[in-house]
Amino acid sequence: MLIKVLLLAAIALVVVLGMRAPSGARHLAMRRMALAGFALFAALSVVFPDAWNEAAGVVGVGRGTDLLLYGLIIAFLLSLVTMYRRHREMERRLTLLARRLAIDEAIGRFPPTAPAPPAPTAPPTPPTTTGDDRA
Amino acid sequence: MRNTDACLVVPLYNEATVVHDVVAAARATFPTVVVVDDGSSDDSAARAEAAGAIVVQHPINLGQGAALQTGIEVALRLPGIRYVVTFDADGQHQVADAEAMVARLRAGEADVVFGSRFLDDRTRPGALKRLVLRAAIAYTNLTTGVRLTDAHNGLRAFTREAAARLDVKQNRMAHASEIVEQVGRSGVRLVEHPVHILYTDYSRSKGQSVLNAINILTELLYR
Numbered sequence: 001m002l003i004k005v006l007l008l009a010a011i012a013l014v015v016v017l018g019m020r021a022p023s024g025a026r027h028l029a030m031r032r033m034a035l036a037g038f039a040l041f042a043a044l045s046v047v048f049p050d051a052w053n054e055a056a057g058v059v060g061v062g063r064g065t066d067l068l069l070y071g072l073i074i075a076f077l078l079s080l081v082t083m084y085r086r087h088r089e090m091e092r093r094l095t096l097l098a099r100r101l102a103i104d105e106a107i108g109r110f111p112p113t114a115p116a117p118p119a120p121t122a123p124p125t126p127p128t129t130t131g132d133d134r135a
Numbered sequence: 136m137r138n139t140d141a142c143l144v145v146p147l148y149n150e151a152t153v154v155h156d157v158v159a160a161a162r163a164t165f166p167t168v169v170v171v172d173d174g175s176s177d178d179s180a181a182r183a184e185a186a187g188a189i190v191v192q193h194p195i196n197l198g199q200g201a202a203l204q205t206g207i208e209v210a211l212r213l214p215g216i217r218y219v220v221t222f223d224a225d226g227q228h229q230v231a232d233a234e235a236m237v238a239r240l241r242a243g244e245a246d247v248v249f250g251s252r253f254l255d256d257r258t259r260p261g262a263l264k265r266l267v268l269r270a271a272i273a274y275t276n277l278t279t280g281v282r283l284t285d286a287h288n289g290l291r292a293f294t295r296e297a298a299a300r301l302d303v304k305q306n307r308m309a310h311a312s313e314i315v316e317q318v319g320r321s322g323v324r325l326v327e328h329p330v331h332i333l334y335t336d337y338s339r340s341k342g343q344s345v346l347n348a349i350n351i352l353t354e355l356l357y358r
Contacts (some may be wrong), residue, residue, distance in 0.1 A: 085357070092304065099197075102171070102191050102192055106192070119254045
């Protein structure tokens with residue numbers, strides 16, 4: 001029974017983590033710590049294979065291999081969410097790059113837009129200053 | 136009256152069959168039309184240009200939201216533009232509606248005018264589409280604190296100042312909700328204007344599947 005609570009909590013955590021905006025360096029550090037922890041976990045599993053069976057007994061799962069599988073599923077889900085987030089961020093940068101290219105090229109082709117707008121309308125600063133929001 | 140101080144922003148993606156007529160018809164009222172070709176694989180861009188539009192071409196397909204933001208930024212760079220109108224390329228919007236919306240801005244009634252299909256009964260979407268649109272409206276009203284009767288209408292008119300405050304980050308379909316949210320948050324004066332959406336066979340065949348509601352919700356939750 002304990003395992004059900006643990007797994008559901010872990011899944012909920014992963015889903016909610018995905019919605020939060022990643023916070024740069026802190027996020028990166030956490031990801032790296034998780035990776036190091038994962039490697040350590042793997043090494044310990046090799047050295048103490050029986051530990052999984054004991055841990056499985058504690059949380060109410062039949063065999064250690066089952067527990068291992070459950071853990072892997074959670075890790076996979078976390079990895080999917082992280083990848084999705086990074087993909088969105090990459091897409092955001094690609095958008096800014098493509099937009100800049102498109103506007104520069106259009107201004108070259110339509111000279112009337114090239115000179116700064118004449119006096120009546122004050123020089124507008126287009127909202128293109130979103131370059132480094134969370135680089 | 137010639138609306139020389141207004142600029143139509145038209146996102147364009149593979150609409151070669153209709154875009155020339157749409158741009159030509161619009162230019163009778165709005166001489167300045169900025170068409171953002173979002174990486175079309177047909178000759179949409181050439182046809183829009185032939186109809187007299189200022190064509191900006193995304194080097195790759197980015198999505199309608201991205202095209203709108205690009206178009207708005209270009210419009211704001213054009214000299215003498217006081218009003219920016221977003222308009223669809225597939226011919227489902229009426230130029231007369233756009234003109235009436237700009238007139239309301241010009242009268243100083245508001246800073247942003249959103250078109251709404253549901254303020255009168257001219258527009259008749261199918262039952263399922265109606266249900267999904269209603270759900271979208273409820274969701275948008277709930278999350279943005281703005282009370283609207285239509286959440287995903289592509290016909291909108293902005294004053295220059297209101298348009299400059301927009302920063303559409305949702306490249307794909309969720310941009311409509313995002314625009315409502317940003318307008319709501321920026322605290323500008325907002326009104327709705329009844330518009331007629333022409334559901335022709337052509338627009339229906341190009342139309343958004345109602346399954347898109349799932350995509351929109353996902354994109355809004357996982358930004």
